Amino acid sequence: MQKKSVIHSKYNSLRDKVLGAIINFEEFEEILGDAERNIIKIVTIDSKKYTIKSFKIPNFFNQIVYRFFRKSKAERSYEYANKLLKLAINTPFPVAYQTETTSFLFKKSYYVSKLINCDLTYRELTTDFDIPDHEEILRAFTRFTYKLHKNGVNFLDHSPGNTLIERKEGGYEFYLVDLNRMEFGIMDFKTRIKNFAKLTIHRSMIEIMSNEYAACSGEDEQKIFDLMWQYTKEFQHHYYRKIRIKKRIFFWKEKYKNKISESPI
Incomplete structure (x- = not known):
């Protein structure tokens, strides 16, 4: 096994x-x-806490792809974290990464970063509307997203669990995690608004985000809301359609599991 x-x-x-x-x-x-797929563990080194993310070994085809043609998720996470920090965009500090390969196949990879003890993630905003500063956080998050877009950062996994939130005196700090899927470059209007599609199904939250994004960008608020709501509904449609298709394709796995669980042996 070769290690980098x-x-x-x-x-x-x-x-x-x-x-x-x-x-x-x-x-x-x-x-x-x-x-579910990748495992993140907390470790202590010299009295400070870090996270180590172990990425699942890819399927056979992707083992070849990652061995010869594409950077590993761990390497991309490390490189993108350094890019974000240079742009003054927060992410847990990138400490290290390691990949393990054979002569022809890619196997394991690990990404190490500092642990951020956050107060909550964006996900809690979608499930608990009784958070006292709910709207303040949501508006600050929207301004943070606008900052990403102004800096040409298209975070393709801009989803509820991938932004950590810290309450600070006079405001909030946001940290991006799960960084391996990003694009960098000028983003047009539709691409920027589409970047909100995975975040929430709640119309009230989209109304607030579109209002705040309009204030940041100077774009028409109704235009932003209509497009944001459209992309959200499209994403939800494709997401649940994908789940239904997977269930139909892999139904035999569930049948096999049930037979095993029902076995008297």
Whole structure:
């Protein structure tokens, strides 16, 4: 197995400890969030906490793609984090990444960053409307998104769980996570508004975001709302259609699981 390890220059003094934490990843028990595909664990190095994200080994075809033609998710996360920080856009500080390959196939990859102890994520805004500063946070988040767009950052996974929120005196800090899908460059109006499509199904939240985005951009508020609402509905339609198709294709897996669970043995 061939390993490629990159450590940020600010963490050269911790190189051995960081790489040791990656090697011993399976031994750590504190898991952050729901581990459906990729697993994120919290580790302590010299009394400070970090996260290590272990990416799932891709399917056979993508093992070839990532081995020869495309950068790994861990490498992209590391590079994009550094780009964001240069643009004064917050993300947990990128400490390191490591990839493991054979001569012909890509296998494991890991991304290490500082742990941010956030107060909430955008997701809580979509489920708890009793948060006292709910609208203030939502408007600040919209201004943050406008800042992304002005800096040419198209965060393709701009979804509820991928923005961490910290309350600060006099305002809020927002941190982007799950960075491996991004595009950089000038964004036209429709692309900017479409970037809100995955965030919420609630019309009231879209009304607030479109109002605030209009204030930031100088664009017509009704035009923004109509397009934002349209893209939101389209995304929801495609999302649930995809789920229904998957259920039809993989229904046999559920049948097999049920037969196993019903077996008397």
